[in-house]
Amino acid sequence: MKTLLKNCKIVNHDKITEGNILIDGEIIASVTASADEKADKVIDCKGKYAVPGLIDLHVHFRDPGLEYKEDITSGAKAAVAGGVTAACPMANTKPVNDNRIITEYMIKKAKEDGLIDIFPIGAMTKGMEGEELTEMGDMVEGGAIGFSDDGKPVCSAEVFRRAAEYAAQFGSFVISHAEDKSLAGAGVIHEGEVSAITGLRGIPSESEEVMVARDILMSKLTGAHVHICHISSKGTLELIKWGKSMGYNVTCEVTPHHFTLTDKELLGYDTNCKMNPPLRAQEDVDAMIEGLRNGDIDCIVTDHAPHSRDEKAQEFDLAPFGMTGIQTMLPLSLALVEKGVIDMPAFVRLTSYTPAKLIKKNDRGEIAVGKLADIAIVDPDLEYVFDMELNRSKSVNTPYIGKTLKGAALYTIKSGRVVFEFPTK
Amino acid sequence: MAYKRKDLLGMKDLSKEEILYLLDTAQQFTEINERDVKKVPTLKGKTVINLFFEPSTRTRTSFEIAGKRLSADTINFTSSSSSTTKGETLIDTVKNMESMHSDIFVVRHAYSGSVKFIAEHTDAKVINAGDGLNEHPTQALLDMLTIRQSKGRLEGLEVAIIGDITHSRVARSDVWAMTKLGVNVRLFGPTTMIPKHSEVFGCRVCKSMHEAVEGADVIIMLRIQRERQGKLLIPSTKEYAKYFGLTKDKLTLAKPDALVMHPGPINRGVELMSNVADGDQSGVLRQVSNGVAVRMAALYILGIGNNKGGMDENAS
Ligand SMILES: [Zn+2]
Numbered sequence: 001m002k003t004l005l006k007n008c009k010i011v012n013h014d015k016i017t018e019g020n021i022l023i024d025g026e027i028i029a030s031v032t033a034s035a036d037e038k039a040d041k042v043i044d045c046k047g048k049y050a051v052p053g054l055i056d057l058h059v060h061f062r063d064p065g066l067e068y069k070e071d072i073t074s075g076a077k078a079a080v081a082g083g084v085t086a087a088c089p090m091a092n093t094k095p096v097n098d099n100r101i102i103t104e105y106m107i108k109k110a111k112e113d114g115l116i117d118i119f120p121i122g123a124m125t126k127g128m129e130g131e132e133l134t135e136m137g138d139m140v141e142g143g144a145i146g147f148s149d150d151g152k153p154v155c156s157a158e159v160f161r162r163a164a165e166y167a168a169q170f171g172s173f174v175i176s177h178a179e180d181k182s183l184a185g186a187g188v189i190h191e192g193e194v195s196a197i198t199g200l201r202g203i204p205s206e207s208e209e210v211m212v213a214r215d216i217l218m219s220k221l222t223g224a225h226v227h228i229c230h231i232s233s234k235g236t237l238e239l240i241k242w243g244k245s246m247g248y249n250v251t252c253e254v255t256p257h258h259f260t261l262t263d264k265e266l267l268g269y270d271t272n273c274k275m276n277p278p279l280r281a282q283e284d285v286d287a288m289i290e291g292l293r294n295g296d297i298d299c300i301v302t303d304h305a306p307h308s309r310d311e312k313a314q315e316f317d318l319a320p321f322g323m324t325g326i327q328t329m330l331p332l333s334l335a336l337v338e339k340g341v342i343d344m345p346a347f348v349r350l351t352s353y354t355p356a357k358l359i360k361k362n363d364r365g366e367i368a369v370g371k372l373a374d375i376a377i378v379d380p381d382l383e384y385v386f387d388m389e390l391n392r393s394k395s396v397n398t399p400y401i402g403k404t405l406k407g408a409a410l411y412t413i414k415s416g417r418v419v420f421e422f423p424t425k
Numbered sequence: 426m427a428y429k430r431k432d433l434l435g436m437k438d439l440s441k442e443e444i445l446y447l448l449d450t451a452q453q454f455t456e457i458n459e460r461d462v463k464k465v466p467t468l469k470g471k472t473v474i475n476l477f478f479e480p481s482t483r484t485r486t487s488f489e490i491a492g493k494r495l496s497a498d499t500i501n502f503t504s505s506s507s508s509t510t511k512g513e514t515l516i517d518t519v520k521n522m523e524s525m526h527s528d529i530f531v532v533r534h535a536y537s538g539s540v541k542f543i544a545e546h547t548d549a550k551v552i553n554a555g556d557g558l559n560e561h562p563t564q565a566l567l568d569m570l571t572i573r574q575s576k577g578r579l580e581g582l583e584v585a586i587i588g589d590i591t592h593s594r595v596a597r598s599d600v601w602a603m604t605k606l607g608v609n610v611r612l613f614g615p616t617t618m619i620p621k622h623s624e625v626f627g628c629r630v631c632k633s634m635h636e637a638v639e640g641a642d643v644i645i646m647l648r649i650q651r652e653r654q655g656k657l658l659i660p661s662t663k664e665y666a667k668y669f670g671l672t673k674d675k676l677t678l679a680k681p682d683a684l685v686m687h688p689g690p691i692n693r694g695v696e697l698m699s700n701v702a703d704g705d706q707s708g709v710l711r712q713v714s715n716g717v718a719v720r721m722a723a724l725y726i727l728g729i730g731n732n733k734g735g736m737d738e739n740a741s
Binding site (some may be wrong): 189197317 | 512515536537541556558622623624625627
């Protein structure tokens with residue numbers, strides 16, 4: 001079956017071209033200026049943007065084990081509604097994804113649904129206990145693309161070192177949730193003006209920065225690729241810039257909420273804005289935006305962290321950390337384009353091109369002949385209220401429910417098939 | 426009526442007028458408390474539940490007496506903050522209490538923001554009797570009432586709050602309220618007990634006990650709770666007493682008629698020496714009796730006012 005996407009503004013990491021995309025089966029067959037290709041199905045994109053399907057390197061799909069929050073199917077539905085065609089679930093499932101069987105289960109379940117590809121991130125240590133390395137070789141063979149004990153930072157520098165060294169041997173890399181738990185203590189929000197005002201215990205930026213510094217040095221020591229996940233502070237970014245300038249193999253990611261929201265959201269004790277790392281101060285948000293502008297930050301990820309309504313509707317200290325985000329990454333990132341922080345090619349670099357490179361999936365991240373036909377047709381001007389009807393996740397722990405957003409995927413195409421169409425009311 | 430809110434959650438969001446109205450009403454109740462028969466029928470038939478998720482005999486007793494003097498039916502419910510361990514959520518607990526047709530909840534809870542959370546989930550009026558590190562509004566009111574009685578005014582006074590500022594809901598409520606009423610507040614304590622971003626309080630942060638006490642009209646000493654803060658914030662109570670405790674000697678640096686206060690219970694010989702706590706400049710017992718008047722005022726204003734479903738705390 002052939003599908004023709006007509007009259008698109010085709011965005012790649014380096015340029016924008018006007019034209020048509022002919023999909024044959026799962027693959028992009030041609031990208032041409034003229035539209036006289038024969039196709040079984042024609043979608044007129046009327047000057048909208050065609051971007052490579054977004055690749056989200058950091059999600060929590062809660063499957064297996066905590067499917068009441070989210071499962072791979074509901075997570076994938078939310079993903080494609082946000083233009084995302086591939087996602088990397090973290091290992092903190094129940095049981096922990098510290099073995100090939102669970103890794104393969106995740107991949108298989110996503111394949112059966114056919115909405116997105118899943119590239120699991122395996123646990124760095126068995127049971128995420130921070131002590132013994134997982135069978136990384138076997139897990140890589142099973143389809144794991146990287147290793148992390150996300151949420152449970154590896155305290156021991158030696159364990160982190162060995163994990164980085166070992167992962168590198170199998171062509172893989174480690175992802176660091178950088179947090180010194182002893183310094184974060186019983187903190188629940190950023191330590192700053194808002195924690196002083198509200199009496200909510202603070203987590204200092206330095207609890208992130210000391211670990212970022214350590215993990216950059218572990219990259220120096222081992223030569224292995226260390227990816228710092230969900231960075232949130234100005235100081236962190238300065239450390240990463242230093243690490244890169246020294247030639248160490250470090251990369252990093254940022255979430256839309258960390259470049260959009262500040263800790264001011266917590267003045268009203270909204271548990272939907274309780275997350276780890278916490279929303280920080282304006283100067284940190286400004287630093288994240290600057291890092292995206294000048295390319296110091298490698299990619300945008302969501303840290304999509306679904307939690308049930310009951311779990312969030314309790315005392316602030318007891319509510320779990322995290323917000324959903326896989327469906328709002330696109331509008332929040334396009335807001336940067338609208339503000340002139342980045343252009344459309346940079347948007348593609350941050351959301352698909354570089355992520356594909358980091359996980360070594362050369363069949364995607366670009367709209368080019370021979371690549372997988374994972375494409376999102378994007379209207380950056382579409383305004384809509386993000387409501388319960390649009391929300392596809394099982395969970396609704398996001399401050400964006402009921403808010404007006406701008407920019408959406410009109411169509412999401414996965415391996416040549418239309419898997420999402422923006423509902424017309 | 427100058428107070429139209431459903432609840433009394435904190436001093437941070439109140440206007441100067443609302444605070445003064447609460448203080449003036451409390452002043453009127455101090456007179457009832459001096460009568461021979463200290464009971465008025467004002468809240469007859471109303472049910473007040475003291476929901477204490479964190480133990481506090483003093484505050485609970487004060488609210489209980491206040492309720493009884495207004496002829497309300499006062500019931501005590503005590504539970505640990507982790508009632509969820511029994512499989513019951515906080516909302517469930519509150520909804521259960523509410524369905525017994527209670528009019529007012531007086532709530533003490535170990536987590537910041539949780540009394541606001543309760544207020545958002547019940548139609549009953551809610552009075553914050555202390556939530557985590559956040560606020561303890563009736564304590565601020567009784568502090569200010571005591572000061573006003575002693576000094577005849579609040580505006581322009583120099584008030585020093587000394588001790589663990591970071592972990593004190595009393596300090597927060599005092600600061601929010603007093604700065605609105607034109608009091609010059611200065612803060613002092615071990616560096617480990619001063620929030621990193623104390624500039625948000627709009628107060629002077631002092632560098633020494635000397636600086637904190639010098640020329641003060643009022644000195645509020647906070648209670649040190651070593652059991653709660655662990656052993657990291659101060660090395661010993663002996664050293665705390667030496668550098669941060671109020672002795673008779675240090676008190677001479679303040680104005681000659683300076684008033685000494687403490688939210689109680691006092692660690693004698695630690696933050697306050699006995700000869701100061703019991704001396705003639707001490708307002709500690711006056712604070713306790715004003716506590717009842719302030720709580721009567723709060724119960725009265727919320728209980729009598731037809732302000733159900735009116736402005737909430739965020740409306741201003
Ligand atoms: Zn994390």
